[in-house]
Amino acid sequence: MIQKYLQILNKKRVEILSIFSAIIVWLHKKRVEILSIFSAIVVWQIIAAYIVQNKFFLPSFTDTVFAFIEIISRDANLAIMGLDMQVPVLFLDLLYSLMYFGIGLLSALAIGIPIGMIMGWFPTIERMLDSLVELIRPIPPLAWIPFAIIWIGLNPFAAGFLIFIGAVFPIMINTFTGFKGVSKVYVEAAKVLGCNTNMELIRYVALPSALPSIAAGIRIAMGVGWMCLVAAEMFGVGRYGLGYQMWRSSDLHRMDFVLVYMLILGFLGLLIDRLLRYYIDGKLLKWRKGVVI
């Protein structure tokens, strides 16, 4: 048995070596970044463990790691379609948070993009809607909580609504700006080529031309929406969710748990942003090489 494995290892030794050397090259290239993060952790550990010496006031790095292990080892029952499953609570929390986030962001896209488009394309509609939008926009998303509860109730859609409020304006405004900024020469070139109706011009010229601006709006909107998430889960829209767990841990004075949820929220936000950026730059906006949005 062992002999067989050794044989395989022997056969694949070139590949294995090349993987290792690739890792070493990468580590070498990123040595400054890695060192920076590593020293930050060391400083944090020293301050927490030897200066503050209070787990409630500032959990140390190791406290946080142990808290994280404790959190992922907790299970909950998940019953879907008659199936009873044991899954980590953290998994359910992630699922719920992403669900609230998805509801809010999708509705913001579905409403923000069309409104921004028609506002940017038709001057009359801009004059009709612009002042209204400018009046509602400065209201902080969290100020909508009371009405969200009264109108929608304590359910996932109320949390989605808050995220929607946070996300819809960046999307709308950026779509609008993108449409306003469509270069006249593209519109005229399209007209001369036989693309004449408003529908066609929007579909074939304005929309692709405004896409970089819309994509930038979506990125901002995702950031704002993610920030609204914790507040949206605060007022009890469900029994799961990263924000909800954070508030509950705070009530239970488990500050190490609070810190873990904070970090998870941060990393998840980063991940979502990176995925979006990868998709947008790599697929959607290949034609704008070298331009960072």
Add this chain to the structure above:
Amino acid sequence: MGRLKVSNVTRRFIKDKNDFVLALDNISLDVADKEFVCFVGPSGCGKTTLLRIVAGLDKPDEGEIFLDDKKIENPGPDRGMVFQEYSLFPWKTVIDNIIFGPQMSGIKKKDALEHAEKYLELVGLQQFRDSYPYELSGGMKQRVAIARALANEPSVLLMDEPFGALDAQTRNILQQELLGIWLKKHITILFVTHSVDEAVFLADKIVLMSARPGKIKEIINIDLPRPRDRTSLEANVLRDRILKSLLEEQKK
């Protein structure tokens, strides 16, 4: 056919209530089928405005323009246009830019592609078929713009200082290429330029315009044999005459 008749076209640009600029003042002009006409004049003489009215992008205040006895009201695929600014859609590849016009008139993508390859070959950019405009040089961009305009098979090609932003060498090469295309395709070309040199090299007929109000000052037939020699004595005599006439205009 690409017979163009401009009759009594006037275009005013309103500045404010009582003030306006007379960009075109009662212009009449006949352009025969397959003729190469260059418009030369000081800046602000309305040559671009005239071209835009022919394209259908602007409307005259008075007068009308007929293409083969059909009145021009809107932009249409029977008139192709090449702009001075780079007007390729940056989000489309070269080939997708070229098939844009045919696709708009409802031709299936497969047929449009087949058709577009020919025009790509005509401007000699086959190896840039799938490149995006940002990957092309200025001269290549204008070549693609010409191919894109031709893909609709227009009877008139309108060119608004298409080589104005290019360096002198590229400019000369593109002028040669344009003449080649013109001979192959047999279409009418209206070409706006501020370069007398370019006009003398290209045109059958040069329309010399004067500014404020924009009027036709003189129409000069260029009977030099083709292919033309840029430095021949006859060309120099013509250039000299046109430049002097232009200078008079600028002094006014």
